[in-house]
Amino acid sequence: MMEDKIRKYAKFLVEGCLKLKKGDKLFIVGITLIKDFIDIVIEEALKLGIENIETLISNPYKQREMYKNNTLNEIKESPLFDRSKYNEMAKEGYAFLNIYSPMPNFLSEVNADILSEVSRFQMESIKDYRERQNKGLIKWNISSVPNLVWANSLDMDINHLWELILDICLINEENIIGAWTKKLETMAKRASYLNNLDIDKLVYKNSLGTNLEIGLPKGYLFQCADGINIVNMPTEEVFTSPDRLRVNGIVYSSKMLIHNDNVIDDFWLSFKNGEIIDFDAKCGKDILKGIIETDEGSRFLGEVALVDYDSPISKTEVVFKNTLYDENASCHLAIGASFAECIEDGLTKTNEELLKLGLNYSKEHVDFFIGNRDLEIKAVLQNGEEVVIMENGNFVGSENL
Secondary structure, three states, X not given: OXXXXXXXXXXXXXXXXOOOOOOOEEEEEEEHHHHHHHHHHHHHHHHOOOOEEEEEEEOHHHHXXXXXXXXXXXXXXXXXXXXXXXXXXXXXXXXXXXXXXXXXXXXXXXXXXXXXXXXXXXXXXXXXXXXXXXXXXXXXXXXXXXXXXXHXXXXXXXXXXXXXXXXXXXXXXXXXXXXXXXXXXXXXHHHHHHHOOOEEEEEEEOOOOOEEEEEOOOOEOOEOOOOOOOOEOOOOOEEEOOOOOOEEEEEEOOOOEEEOOEEEEEEEEEXXXXXXXXXXXXXXXXXXXXXXXXXXXXXXXXXXXXXXXOOHHHHOOOOOOOHHHHHHHOOEEEEEOOOHHHEOOHHHOOHHHHHHXXXXXXXXXXXXXXXXXXXXXXXXXXOOOEEEXXXXXXXXXHHHO
């Protein structure tokens, strides 16, 4: 029974999320711990007539040994860390399926500066891919499957973690695509409502101490997943990009963040004129510092995302230690790169033009979670009117949106 559901999930990622058909090309990224699932994805893709299939499968254990025992230059030159295939596959028109299977705290003994440097190096090495991705020129999806390290970090049996993932991704529904179509329609209504408000800025407040104002650029667009290419599986968010120079105040995290398989927890960020001017974390401060210091753009925000506190993922009461899942259980923000699609005609503009319009450019894009049960978000409109859009952590009038 479980095997059948896992196969349905693999098929849905290829056929339902990426919308691939006979003759398309598929590039699969994952780790050795989930090789069995990758093989199932390949089998389902072949059934659809997709014959051009490439993979990039990393061995996290070998990578960890290199982190511990080799110099930074040796790591950068190692095939174990080579990501240049991303650019090649993007240029040749492959669809990307990135199957993320986290290993929380797996790299806790590795020097944080080394991790940050390697992350920067890898992000720079896939610049061509990221440019095409941001311009909407390639199909892509990021999804997750369990591994034993991840399940153990949650004190959970791996089969139970599988059951949660399959349920959250609606694989237990009789008509999976129909169920997702209905969910996406609700999200599209929310995005349309927010786009029609003509918002100048958003004001966030909650009992954690968050008191933050985030300006939106003129011509902002809230987006959500669509039926053409679901890029995140699962997804609950409507999102846009802020005016990078109009963020002021302080924001507190509401959930731990896993970055490069390391934990950052109980942290806050302070902003002035868009820039992070101060921060602290009770756990993982050095990792957070590395993110913020990646480049000039990583001191600014690139995303504002709104998610009901009572989302299906939140209702599981599990902190998944996986950004893909935890970001869809909470309102969140992202340090780093903006989305060109989140401003009118953005996909036709250069990076320089987008910067002039208020968007941000960075090698980084790191989501962190700020939603809680008493989060309130007010929209201040261009005419000065104030509209409460989220109250007690949820969209106001969610039953109508």
